[in-house]
Amino acid sequence: MRIESRGPHGIVEGDLTPMIDMAFLLIAFFMFVINFSEVEQDQRVTLPASELARPPESPYEQPLTIHITDDDHFIYGGKELVTIGALRSALLQETQIIKRLTTKNIGDVTIIVRGDEDAKTGMVQRVIQICQQLGFEKFALRGKQSDIRTIRGE
Amino acid sequence: MKFRNTDHREHIVLQMTPMIDIVFLLMVFFVFTFKIVLPEGDFNIRMPSAQTSTASAVSETPLLRVRLRATPEGELARVQFGDVALDGDTPFYHLQSRIRSLIGDDAGPGSSDQEVEIDADYNLKYRYAMNAITAITGYMDDNGEQHKLVERVRFAPLSE
Numbered sequence: 001m002r003i004e005s006r007g008p009h010g011i012v013e014g015d016l017t018p019m020i021d022m023a024f025l026l027i028a029f030f031m032f033v034i035n036f037s038e039v040e041q042d043q044r045v046t047l048p049a050s051e052l053a054r055p056p057e058s059p060y061e062q063p064l065t066i067h068i069t070d071d072d073h074f075i076y077g078g079k080e081l082v083t084i085g086a087l088r089s090a091l092l093q094e095t096q097i098i099k100r101l102t103t104k105n106i107g108d109v110t111i112i113v114r115g116d117e118d119a120k121t122g123m124v125q126r127v128i129q130i131c132q133q134l135g136f137e138k139f140a141l142r143g144k145q146s147d148i149r150t151i152r153g154e
Numbered sequence: 155m156k157f158r159n160t161d162h163r164e165h166i167v168l169q170m171t172p173m174i175d176i177v178f179l180l181m182v183f184f185v186f187t188f189k190i191v192l193p194e195g196d197f198n199i200r201m202p203s204a205q206t207s208t209a210s211a212v213s214e215t216p217l218l219r220v221r222l223r224a225t226p227e228g229e230l231a232r233v234q235f236g237d238v239a240l241d242g243d244t245p246f247y248h249l250q251s252r253i254r255s256l257i258g259d260d261a262g263p264g265s266s267d268q269e270v271e272i273d274a275d276y277n278l279k280y281r282y283a284m285n286a287i288t289a290i291t292g293y294m295d296d297n298g299e300q301h302k303l304v305e306r307v308r309f310a311p312l313s314e
Contacts, residue, residue, distance in 0.1 A: 016170055016174065019174075020170075020173075020174060020177065023174070023177045023178065023181055024177065026181055026184075027177065027180050027181055027184060030181070030184030030185065030187075030188055031184060033188065034184060034187055034188055047194060048280055048281035048284035048285075049281075049284075050195070050197075050284055050285070050287075050288045051288065051294050052195070052197075052288050052291060052292050052293075052294070052300060053193075053194065053195030053196070053197070053288075054193075054195040054300070055193055055194065055195050055196075056195070056196055056198075068280075107202070110198075112196065115280045116280065117279065117280055117281035117284070118228070118279050118280070118281070119279070119280045120228065120276060120277050120278065120279070120280065121222070121274040121275070121276070121277075121278040121279070121280050121282070121283040122274070122275070122276030122277060122278070122312060123276075124280055124283070124309075125274075125276075125309050125312050126312065128201060128309060129311075129312060132201055132202070132203040133203060135203065137200055137201060137202045137203070138198070138200055139198070139199050139200070139201060140196035140197065140198050140199075141196065141197045141198075141199065141284070141287065142194055142195070142196050143194065143195055143196070143197065143284055143288075144192055144193075144194055144195075145192065145193040145194060145195055149294070150246075150284075150285055150288060151244065151246035151247050151249075151250060151285050151288055151289045152244055152247050
């Protein structure tokens with residue numbers, strides 16, 4: 001039997017161009033959709049849904065965000081506070097900083113309340129009450145945008 | 155004149171491996187940091203403290219009260235608008251209908267003078283309070299357009 005000589009083979013190289021194109025396209029996609037801005041979200045809080053919840057037309061000027069978890073804890077300034085007294089102390093400290101270092105009126109500072117959907121409404125009210133006692137007047141109750149009509153029970 | 159032989163020029167090969175490494179590293183970074191952020195929105199309420207509100211509390215329009223009663227587990231037991239109890243599967247939808255008929259938003263964009271006070275039980279889950287606020291502040295029509303109803307919403311003082 002005669003075996004045919006296959007001859008010298010060249011180096012087989014795969015065409016990498018489409019793969020690199022794809023990789024760059026993916027990078028471009030992720031770069032566009034990634035949000036580097038400082039979001040005030042916390043995974044411990046699941047916001048209640050509402051079809052009317054729309055992002056504010058203009059951003060608040062240096063708002064203060066208070067998170068209320070479903071187990072009656074508070075997250076403020078990146079710290080988890082167990083008691084409402086601790087929250088009050090932290091807010092009192094904040095008001096003193098605002099009064100001393102800025103020309104802003106306390107009543108013009110917006111408090112963003114991010115309450116968990118299973119949190120107690122009374123706890124949200126207590127937070128608002130404490131803020132009121134410290135002079136805050138503007139509150140923004142935050143909800144999660146929903147396409148489902150929440151109040152129709154759909 | 156003697157020319158150099160140009161046929162033996164060195165073949166330049168572009169090294170793709172480091173570039174592909176970097177590209178994949180970047181891709182892995184972006185994939186790991188990618189997070190789908192759901193849009194969030196606010197309901198703005200203005201609640202001055204008790205001392206300042208007493209001076210400006212005089213209003214021509216009567217205050218509407220919405221009472222939200224809770225079961226011991228925090229679920230919604232009853233919705234009451236004024237003296238009327240709203241029963242059924244969709245009490246907040248009924249609440250919205252009543253407010254719409256009261257304000258008469260068919261003729262205009264709604265009333266900004268009207269104020270609604272929400273009196274909720276302490277242990278009621280916050281999602282029901284949010285539903286009440288949604289029902290009071292506005293509605294979406296079938297075209298997905300948002301209409302405002304009552305803009306001034308506040309919570310009743312805690313009864314403790």
